[in-house]
Amino acid sequence: MAGADGVAEWARHWQYAALPDLDLLRARYVRHTFPRHSHEGYVFGAVTGGVEDVGLPGGTVHAVPGTVVMINPEVPHTARSGAPEGWAYSTLYPSAQVINDIAAEVTSLRGTVGFAETRVTDPHASRLITEVHRAAEEGNALAADSLLRILVTRLLSRHGSPLPGLTAHAGGARNAVRARAALEERMADPPTLETLAAELGTGPFALLRAFKKEYGMPPHTWLTDARVRRARRMLDAGVAPAEAAAAVGFTDQPHLNRHFTRIVGVPPGAYQRERGVLRPSR
Secondary structure (H helix, E strand, O other), X not given: OEOHHHOEOEXXXXXXXXXXXXXXXXXXXXXXXXXXXXXXXXXXXXXXXXXXXXXXXXXXXXXXXXXXXXEOOOOOEEEEEOOOOOEEEEEEEEOHHHHHHHHHHHOOOOOOEEEOOOEEEOHHHHHHHHHHHHHHHOOOHHHHHHHHHHHHHHHHHHHEEEOOOOOOOOOHHHHHHHHHHHHHHOOOOOOOHHHHHHHHOOOHHHHHHHHHHHHOOOHHHHXXXXXXXXXXXXXXXXXXXXXXXXXXXXXXXXXHHHHHHHHHOOOHHHHHHHOOOOOOOO
């Protein structure tokens, strides 16, 4: 694919078998934009060229070479080019288990850990991210694992802190939590906002406000993100994209392709191929 002025866009989103709890994305984007979404695990991104604008609840940060972007689990964010030439970057998506296991081994942090700063200037950590990618691409499991642990230890020791514990939900927040559970259960055939609000004993606008406050995005945006997440798990299990699309509530495979590519950064077919997913024989 090509971006502005004919500059080619490319992306590889994959998983290295030796490090199963880590996803890797290396890409060059110009016109591609990531809509508001979140991840179950962490995000560590290193821009290697150009500028990436990352939209977060507290505002937009500008990531340039030498900086590292750190995003905690379930934090809604967007991403787009911050310069005409776009941006190139290497990103690591370690699971929460990976980060918390390392924290328990090498730091005094306990519970679920996180990062108070979203963007830090740390050329060495940025290089470590690209070196994890290089080692994985070369099939060097020892180096990839070692470099990942060195990177995470560095970031935790300099920027890590315990994430706040869960607090009791009150009022509209309880309705938001119940609405999310209902949407997860009825993902393939979700109710309208008015119907959902009536079922919860509240008003549509009150539910809309409460949901956005609790999850950082309105219900329909959250549902699209949740559908893509579930489709990813199905694709990982070898389900064909067309079957996954129908199962999670997209109208057809092109509908899945469009949203999956926007959120994950690559089309479903390329995602399966890069991860070496084998589909069950019929």
